[in-house]
Amino acid sequence: LKLALNDLSGKGKIWIERPFAVEPGNKYRVSLDYAFSSSNSNPRYFQIITGVFRSPPMTADDLSSAYEDDPTPLARWVHKSYELAIKSKKSSTLYLVIGVLATEQKYQEYFVDSVCVTLTKR
Numbered sequence: 001l002k003l004a005l006n007d008l009s010g011k012g013k014i015w016i017e018r019p020f021a022v023e024p025g026n027k028y029r030v031s032l033d034y035a036f037s038s039s040n041s042n043p044r045y046f047q048i049i050t051g052v053f054r055s056p057p058m059t060a061d062d063l064s065s066a067y068e069d070d071p072t073p074l075a076r077w078v079h080k081s082y083e084l085a086i087k088s089k090k091s092s093t094l095y096l097v098i099g100v101l102a103t104e105q106k107y108q109e110y111f112v113d114s115v116c117v118t119l120t121k122r
Helices: 060-066
Strands: 002-006 013-021 027-038 046-053 078-087 093-102 107-121
Touching: 002 013, 002 093, 013 060, 013 107, 027 046, 027 093, 046 060, 046 078, 060 093, 093 107
Parallel strands: none
Antiparallel strands: 002 107, 013 093, 027 078, 027 107, 046 093
16 A cells, blocks of 8 residues: 655644454454555654554544654564554444654655454453
8 A cells, every 4th residue: 555645734644544343342452463664764754653443533633642653764664563452342343543644844655565453352
């Protein structure tokens, strides 16, 4: 998947989301693995967004808990792996999000590949 962002403000966000059906009132462990790359390997130009939510994020502020703070420079492709925990409460759907928060005023391209998601009821 190619995500392209022409960020004129230096605060642009772009993400994809995927809903998963779950049973309400249960705890889940979400294992997420994917490959990530960017047209710019300098991590000061962006932050990766990865998270799971009970409702779909409607605004960029809804994503603030999912910002990754890892200033490691990227190689061509980087393997990302996450173990996330969430309780579905009243919701019968969980929303998995992968995206990018730009931190520079510039055009950049981001790439996501080989996404693997596992939801396990705890």
